[in-house]
Amino acid sequence: MAEEREIAEAMISEIHKKITDAFDVFDHEYNKTVDVREIGTIIRSLGCCPSEGELHDILAEIEDEEPTGYINFDRFLPTMTKVLMERRYRPIPEDVLLQAFEVLDQEKKGYLTPEQLTKFMSEEGEPFTQEEMEEMLSAAVDPDKNVILYKDYVTMMAVEAP
Incomplete structure (x- = not known):
């Protein structure tokens, strides 16, 4: 049981690192935010291929109540972790x-x-x-x-x- 938990934690840690690395490429101000227009590129760089409609759904989930034009890492991380864990938006074979x-x-x-x-x-x-x-x-x-x-x-x- 403890071994399974360790494997799951290691997997989540690896996913968090991938997401963080991808996000950081576009965090030009080093303030844990990126331009909302970069989110599709970040998501695709993580191996996900959402449609434009699906991308808008993701943005609606992670954007602040009052859209600022920027996405905060703390809102992006849990949503993308879930997307990657569920293996959503896989590329077409x-x-x-x-x-x-x-x-x-x-x-x-x-x-x-x-x-x-x-x-x-x-x-x-x-x-x-x-x-x-x-x-x-x-x-x-x-x-x-x-x-x-x-x-x-x-x-x-x-x-x-x-």
């Missing part, structure tokens, strides 16, 4: 991502054009912003062929996930 691209590639060519991907990503689901599209395309487009070889891109995305 590589095979599922590949299937999604294959559905979009109706002609079964093995690639999508930047225009096709931009159309899908800006019109379906949670639309990407122009900045998000440009960032994604800069990583996804094969510079020689000017297409997205999605099997390679999916593998790259999966490898880079924490």
Whole structure:
């Protein structure tokens, strides 16, 4: 029984360290607060992939009653500890991502054009912003062929996930 408790405490301690380290990267004033706009980046750096709606729910939970534009570490830590312990917002597995691209590639060519991907990503689901599209395309487009070889891109995305 005591051994199980020690394991649980060690696990929580490790999670707290990960959260603290990620938060501290954006705590530019060293005052245990970060700009609210950085929270999504911090959460994603911890291996979580919440939707925009889920991110707004997290913010609603950790923001002060009167939003200040900043998030306090003492409010962030318990919420993120719970998220990580419950393994919420896990990344989509590589095979599922590949299937999604294959559905979009109706002609079964093995690639999508930047225009096709931009159309899908800006019109379906949670639309990407122009900045998000440009960032994604800069990583996804094969510079020689000017297409997205999605099997390679999916593998790259999966490898880079924490």
